[in-house]
Amino acid sequence: MVTRLSRLLTPTLREAPADADLPSHRLMLRAGLMRRLGEAAGLYALLPLGRAALARIEAIVREEMDRIGGQEVLLPIVQPAELWRQSGRWAVYGEEMWRLRDRHGREYCLGPTHEEAMTDLARLEVRSWRQLPLLLYQIQNKYRDERRPRFGMLRAREFVMKDAYSFHRDDEDLARCYRDVYDAYARIFARCGLDVRAVRADPGAIGGHGTHEFMALADAGEAEVVFCPRCDYAADVEEAEVAAVRADDLAGEQGRGGAPRRVATPGAHSIGEVAGALGVDAAATAKILFYIAEYADGRAAGPVAALLPGDRQLNEVKLGNRTGAVHLRPAEQGEVPVPLGSAGPVGLHDVPLFTDRRVAAGGPWVVGANDEGFHLMGVVARRDFDPGTVADLLAARAGDPCPACGAPLSCRRGIEVGQVFGLGTKYSSALKAHYLDAAGVERPMVMGCYGIGVTRTLAAVVEQHHDDNGIIWPGSVSPYDCAVVPVGAGEAAARALSAGERLTEALEARGVRAVLDDRDERPGVKFKDADLIGYPERVTLGRSLADGLVEWKGRREAEPRLVPLDEAAGRIAERVRAAGGGVGPQRGATDGR
Numbered sequence: 001m002v003t004r005l006s007r008l009l010t011p012t013l014r015e016a017p018a019d020a021d022l023p024s025h026r027l028m029l030r031a032g033l034m035r036r037l038g039e040a041a042g043l044y045a046l047l048p049l050g051r052a053a054l055a056r057i058e059a060i061v062r063e064e065m066d067r068i069g070g071q072e073v074l075l076p077i078v079q080p081a082e083l084w085r086q087s088g089r090w091a092v093y094g095e096e097m098w099r100l101r102d103r104h105g106r107e108y109c110l111g112p113t114h115e116e117a118m119t120d121l122a123r124l125e126v127r128s129w130r131q132l133p134l135l136l137y138q139i140q141n142k143y144r145d146e147r148r149p150r151f152g153m154l155r156a157r158e159f160v161m162k163d164a165y166s167f168h169r170d171d172e173d174l175a176r177c178y179r180d181v182y183d184a185y186a187r188i189f190a191r192c193g194l195d196v197r198a199v200r201a202d203p204g205a206i207g208g209h210g211t212h213e214f215m216a217l218a219d220a221g222e223a224e225v226v227f228c229p230r231c232d233y234a235a236d237v238e239e240a241e242v243a244a245v246r247a248d249d250l251a252g253e254q255g256r257g258g259a260p261r262r263v264a265t266p267g268a269h270s271i272g273e274v275a276g277a278l279g280v281d282a283a284a285t286a287k288i289l290f291y292i293a294e295y296a297d298g299r300a301a302g303p304v305a306a307l308l309p310g311d312r313q314l315n316e317v318k319l320g321n322r323t324g325a326v327h328l329r330p331a332e333q334g335e336v337p338v339p340l341g342s343a344g345p346v347g348l349h350d351v352p353l354f355t356d357r358r359v360a361a362g363g364p365w366v367v368g369a370n371d372e373g374f375h376l377m378g379v380v381a382r383r384d385f386d387p388g389t390v391a392d393l394l395a396a397r398a399g400d401p402c403p404a405c406g407a408p409l410s411c412r413r414g415i416e417v418g419q420v421f422g423l424g425t426k427y428s429s430a431l432k433a434h435y436l437d438a439a440g441v442e443r444p445m446v447m448g449c450y451g452i453g454v455t456r457t458l459a460a461v462v463e464q465h466h467d468d469n470g471i472i473w474p475g476s477v478s479p480y481d482c483a484v485v486p487v488g489a490g491e492a493a494a495r496a497l498s499a500g501e502r503l504t505e506a507l508e509a510r511g512v513r514a515v516l517d518d519r520d521e522r523p524g525v526k527f528k529d530a531d532l533i534g535y536p537e538r539v540t541l542g543r544s545l546a547d548g549l550v551e552w553k554g555r556r557e558a559e560p561r562l563v564p565l566d567e568a569a570g571r572i573a574e575r576v577r578a579a580g581g582g583v584g585p586q587r588g589a590t591d592g593r
């Protein structure tokens, strides 16, 4: 049956609502993929085109999960509080958990995730090591009661996730599954046309097992990612290691050797002012930053100092980890024993000092003299001051050497679209999900969990694939592969429409998802909508139809090309297939083109 745009619910908009800031949010509304539900923030209805694109992503996810032995299940969205109490998370999950009661007053939540529920299933059904490993997944709505839902599908309160959970005899078997899922995720995102980087997060944070986040590179991303263009190193900018450099790399204009020299720098306080006053590069200065650290272990709050190259930013997370503080705030004048604008490490006492390893290894440096209006030149760590704790304290930035291979790093923002986690026995121990090993000994199952934000992936695809005119779908995800657009007036219009119907049928017969724009609209309106919705291919039937020709144009192409009407379906089908579009094995295309 021919799909007719006149009957399809695709309410395109010329303008996006004012509160839609991101390209994906704007374009998904304008192209008629989704609508907000009433006045409710963060709740969206997917319309036919949005649902179709999501279904294609889901199909890719299913294929790749099934390929590594995943078994699809479907657990309730509503979960009893009891399971969450057993894991200890009911009390700590916080306000993002959507909680409810039934008529008997029993407590439940709308699942934000399913570790507890899946672990419950495994403890009831798995008895023996012979039943392991087990990899279960589902594609389902999840709930997060965001305080400020915004950015459309990127941070909705109800969203679609693929979540998977694996159960193993030991860490080794978990590691094998983790690699399988990691590889499957790489294939899934590549097939969706997404440019992603797998970021290795701090393994210490989740009990010694690994975790990777898959970040889709896009300006709308919530996190900053540094990555290597030469090898596969990638890290969150908060986590990224900044490689130490050799001492002689940093030997500046001051030369080495000799004792520090005291110089007057009246009125110069900022790094720029000091460097300017002394005629040195900002990279030859070292700045000291004071924070008031608060501790959880009963130690009194007090100042700490961080010493780093003057042209670099401090990574407060790294400093926090080194000091053991739970909270750091910038110190104010009077809270430290030296004048803040002229502070330095030489002669600094009574404040714990944390020195970045570039400062410890390099120099000599220009530093504050702890005397208003004076600085010291030619200062070297260890010779002239005690560096205290030496550590990497810097925020990574583009151009830093890759810690793995040394190539200059790139830096982009990223949207987290997937994550893989080695959980270990955290949940199986808490919920007593045990199995009997080959020797008959009862052991907790070793677990992994693996998520993909499916609606997030859809929004990320739009973030990565659009221009000023609209969406540019990758062939694998596009709701339709090809728009067939009859134009003209009077009798010519009727001829174009009936030729368009036959062409749409011919495309469908070749497995191309085609839609016929049979609306009574001007050609300009039809073309604008086709660009906005972003069909990969467009065929126009108009004036040249009298010569047996149609105009064929890819979404990324500037100009259409003329092709014979009777060749169009075959040639378009070929290109759609090559781009990963189309439906299953070719249906009906038995005419041996």
Ligand SMILES: [Zn+2]
Binding pocket: 228, 229, 230, 231, 232, 233, 402, 403, 404, 405, 406, 407
């Ligand atoms: Zn590298």
